Amino acid sequence: MDDASADRLEQALRADGVRITRQRAAILKVLSEAGDHPDASELHRRARDIEETVSLATVYRTLAALEAQGIIHRHVFEGTPARFETADLPHHDHIIDIxxxxxxxxxxxxxxxxxQEIAKELGYEVVRHRLELYCRRPRKP
Structure with a gap:
């Protein structure tokens, strides 16, 4: 991600009346640069590498505000804490290695x-969807 992504996250918070502190700026930087799907604890750990005063509570409040604005997606994969990614990525689906x-x-x-074909056959139009495949590598004989 780039600075434009961090700027979009910051503008979403400002639009929600949230003040941008050093702690929140660190969280936004981590989110905008994440190439994976970090959970809140991992975001907290990474943000503390940038700004050591970041609290886990601030991470959760920031994530809630961004999610309410539709700027990030929360993914709750079976058996794991919620993970997050920015919403500006092209559509994609997920494989979760169990x-x-x-x-x-x-x-x-x-x-x-x-x-699309299945929805049409059943008289529907797809508005949005998420696909999660829970997989494991085949076991060797």
């Missing part, structure tokens, strides 16, 4: 077409 907890993003035109 053994390692890794989250892999992927895009599939075949899946997108099939979802």
């Amino acid at each position: 053994e390692t907890g890794d989250v892999i993003e992927f895009q599939s035109e075949k899946i997108e077409r099939l979802q």
